[in-house]
Amino acid sequence: MGDFIRALWRAHRGLAAAWWILLLAQAILPAAFAYTTGALISATEPTTPLIGLATVFLLMQILAPLHAQVGTNLGDHLSSRLQDRLITAATGPAGIAHLESTALAGELAVARDFDLGISGPPLALSMGMIAGSLVEALAGAGQAILLATYHWWAGATLAVAWLATHWLLKDAGVWHRDTEEVQYAQRRAEYTYRLAVDPPAGKEIRLFGLSDWTVRQFVHNRRKLVDLRWQATKLRQRGVGWTLALLTAANGVVFWTLAMDTTGLGQKATYAQAAIGTAALAFGGLNWALPPAIEAVRAALRLDRSMAEVGGLPTGSRMPTGTDLRFRNVRFSYPNADKPVLDGLDLTIPAGTSLAVVGLNGAGKTTLVKLICRLYDPTGGTVEADGADLKTLDLDHWRSKVTAVFQDFIRYQLPLRDNVAPTGASEEDIRTSLNATEAEFTGLDTVLSKGYDDGTDLSGGQWQRIALARALCAVRQGAGIVVLDEPTAQLDIKGETEAFTRFLEQTRGCTTILVSHRFGTVRQADRICVLDNGKVAELGTHDELMAANGKYRTMFDLQAARFRND
Incomplete structure (x- = not known):
């Protein structure tokens, strides 16, 4: 509860102060209404008590909607703050292990869910529900105090009786949201929801007639989530019986005493x-809308710490002086993996040369790329640049020397210039980089998304040329290591070969690492590395590896045979 109150204050101090003041004011008004009503009945001159009663009534009508609006605005500010906190937690760590962690994925789904309306109301609505319950509880306390001015025991008796219902019926509101089973169900519900409303799956859902199936999946997953919570909610008949007996006795004594009194x-x-x-007092207090709100705050705080711990990487102070790379007995395993992806990898990549990396799926090609970019650190051995362990180098400075085109590169819904140079570059560098990849473009200020006025979209091949231009622009700004992870998978074979040839010309003098399944492109590299079982199985030029009649020759011949047959 303390974290939630502090989060409200940090979200917006003015609105938080107004929210609490209005809450207390509304809590006082019911007792004031009861008092002025009695004063009006007893008065010989009704004018003053009537004005007082009218004033209280008017305030009760005005403050409730005003408080609701303040609560909505405060909930929006709190939601924005939590979203900012989650984005900072996700993007802050230097590595990406926290984004690929199965354990944190469940926590992140719960943390993001607070404003999606999947498992509870958004915070803008929750604040009104929370306020209503707190107002009721405080109003009940205020009226118990007023009753105590009649007889102290009368106020105490009814207060204790009504408060006891929270304990007697506590099992009726048990709601387990943080169990692993609930987190998994929540992730599945969110996944099928996104499948239905996000554009990427829209084509296949319609083409294969999966609309009804998608709805059924969401209904099934959502119902399972609701059922898990329903199973966790219990209602005991014994508690209800004791509650009715206690309330009947307490209210009977107080009202009988009041009836017999001569006042x-x-x-x-x-x-x-x-x-x-x-x-x-029985109906107000900490209602069902408060636990999800508190949990949202705690999840954001918890993820901030856990993501920083899982995804954090140490940074040194040394500045890289060159681009000569060496892997020394490198081992790497992903969390909860059965076996290491890299297991004793030894490899040297001389500065200014090009190396192609090939191998079967799961051989460790993309993992090798992640280690070069220092998105992960090896679990054993070292990756060195000019003899210095990457861990001892300044991380930001090292990454400024590395540029990459990943297979799942980002398509920014931004102008063309920002897609080529997200961190900024001269117009000459941007145009030169685009020309080098033969990317077709109109104006640099054209937004690459049809969701915007005068925006446009590109084909898969055009987007890959934009991604290559992004890497070339980084080279022109000082990057000396170029990593290409399946960079031209959406180009045809001829287009890929031509694009890579031009790319090598533009990056002459850089250290280039290419991961590709197409051997027509691979053969252009200075050397070719064949990965197998986490180690270097073969290393040499195309001609040397073909002459060796090993794994590379087998893979090359299998691929070449397809094209000869075609």
């Missing part, structure tokens, strides 16, 4: 209303 009608009206209003 005036106005006072009886006041205390009767106070006795009835004390019941709000």
Whole structure:
């Protein structure tokens, strides 16, 4: 609860202060209404108490919607702050292990869910529900205090009786949201929801007639999530029986005493209303909307720490002086993996040369690329640049010397110039890089998305040329190591060969590492490395490896045979 209150204050101090002030004001008004009603009944001159009663009534009508609006705005600010916190937690760590962690994926799904409306109301709505329950609880306490001015034991008796319902019926509201089973169900529900509403799956869903199937999957996953929570909610008949007996006895004693008392009608009206209003203690307090809100805050704080721990990488202070790379007995395993991806890898990549990396799926090609970019650190051995362990180098400076085109490169919904140079570059560098890849473009300020006015979209091949231009622009800005992980998979064979030939010409003098399945492109590299079982199985030029009649020759002949047959 403390984390939640502090989060409200940090989200917007002015709105948080107004929210609490209005909450307290609304809590006082029911007792004031009961008091002014009794005063009006007892008064010989009704003008003053009538004005007081009208004022209280008017405030009750005004403050409720005002409080709701303040709560909505405060919930929006809190939501924005939590989203900022989650984005910072996800993008802050230097590595990417936290983004590929199965354990953190479940926590992230729960943390993101607070504003999607899948498992609970968004915070903008929750704040109103939370406020309503707290107002009721405080209003009940206020009226119990008013009743205590009649007889101290009367206020105490009803307050204890109504508060006891929270303990007697506590098993009726058990809601387990943080179990592994619930987290998994929540992830599946969110996944099928995104499958239905996000564009990437839209084509196949419609082409293969999967609309009904998608709806059924979402309904199934959503229902399973609801059922898990329903199973965790219990209602015990014994608790209900004891509750009814206690409330009947407490209210019976108080109202019987009030009926037998000789006090005036106005006072009886006041205390009767106070006795009835004390019941709000049972219905107010920490309602069902508060735990999800508290959990959202805690999840954001927890992920901030856990993601930093899992995805963090140490950084040194040394500056890289060259681009000569060497892997010394490198081992690497992903969390919870059965066996290492790299197991004793030894490889040297001289500065200014090109190396192609080939191998079967799972051989460790992409992992090798991640280690060069220092998105991970090896679990054993060292990756060195000019003899210095990458861990001892300044991380930001090292990455400024590396540029890459990944197979799943980003397509920014931004102008063309920002797609080629996201961090900025001169117009000459941008145009030169685009021309070198023969990328077709119109204006540099054209947004590459049809979702914007005058925006446009590109084919897969055109997008890959933009990605290559992005890497070339980075080279022109000082990058000396170029990593290409299946960079031209959406180009035809001729286009890929021509693109890579031009790319090698533009990056002459750089250290280039190419991962590709197409041997027509691979053979252009200075040397070719064949990975197998996490080690270097073969290393040499195309001609040397063909003459060796090993794994490379087998893979090359199999691929070449397909094209000869065609």
